[in-house]
Amino acid sequence: MGCTMSPSPGRHTGRGAAAFSLAEVLVSLVLASGLVVVSLNTVGSSALGRRVTSEHACGQLLALSLMTEIMQQPYKDLGLAPLFGLEVGELDVLGGTRVNFDDVDDYDNLSESPPKKKAGTAYTDRSDWTRTVAVSYADPNNLALNSLTDQGLKRITVVVKRNGRVMAQLVALRGGAVAGGLIQRVIEPALLLE
Ligand SMILES: [Ca+2]
Ligand SMILES: [Ca+2]
Numbered sequence: 133m134g135c136t137m138s139p140s141p142g143r144h145t146g147r148g149a150a151a152f153s154l155a156e157v158l159v160s161l162v163l164a165s166g167l168v169v170v171s172l173n174t175v176g177s178s179a180l181g182r183r184v185t186s187e188h189a190c191g192q193l194l195a196l197s198l199m200t201e202i203m204q205q206p207y208k209d210l211g212l213a214p215l216f217g218l219e220v221g222e223l224d225v226l227g228g229t230r231v232n233f234d235d236v237d238d239y240d241n242l243s244e245s246p247p248k249k250k251a252g253t254a255y256t257d258r259s260d261w262t263r264t265v266a267v268s269y270a271d272p273n274n275l276a277l278n279s280l281t282d283q284g285l286k287r288i289t290v291v292v293k294r295n296g297r298v299m300a301q302l303v304a305l306r307g308g309a310v311a312g313g314l315i316q317r318v319i320e321p322a323l324l325l326e
Contacts, residue, residue: 191292191299194247194263199290199302201250202239207286207308209235227252236286236306240267262293270305284308
């Protein structure tokens with residue numbers, strides 16, 4: 133009978149025992165290799181996750197600092213001839229700074245790489261980062277829409293990218309006296325997680 137030819141449980145002799153041991157070793161090696169691969173993948177994913185999180189946090193700080201600067205400006209230029217965009221003489225051609233920016237829409241179409249402080253000092257280690265601003269009139273009756281005319285509300289969008297990838301985007305509404313009071317509301321403090 134087959135049962136009588138089977139080795140006794142717990143007893144391995146001769147070549148059979150050696151073969152079984154070898155198989156056990158191979159299985160152990162395969163399992164160990166798998167564990168190493170899993171461990172390396174886990175470490176790699178963890179490191180990548182920390183880097184991505186750090187990049188997005190940095191992007192959000194860069195976006196927030198500029199948005200804060202813009203929101204502190206008057207809704208429109210206080211001079212005699214306010215324009216949408218920079219007024220005459222406000223562009224710092226030689227210095228490339230924002231020292232003359234003194235109303236919200238002066239920041240429209242701003243694009244800087246690397247991002248800079250208002251006085252023109254570039255943030256260190258940010259040479260591959262870009263920060264852009266778009267300002268438009270917004271429709272106070274439908275905040276999701278832009279308006280072709282000034283109805284007393286402006287939408288400000290700040291986007292921060294690294295090597296072309298969006299790290300953070302902030303959208304805010306800034307109201308003027310025409311809207312019946314001051315409206316300052318960050319409507320989409322979005323930290324984009326890709
Ligand atoms: Ca202006
Ligand atoms: Ca101005």
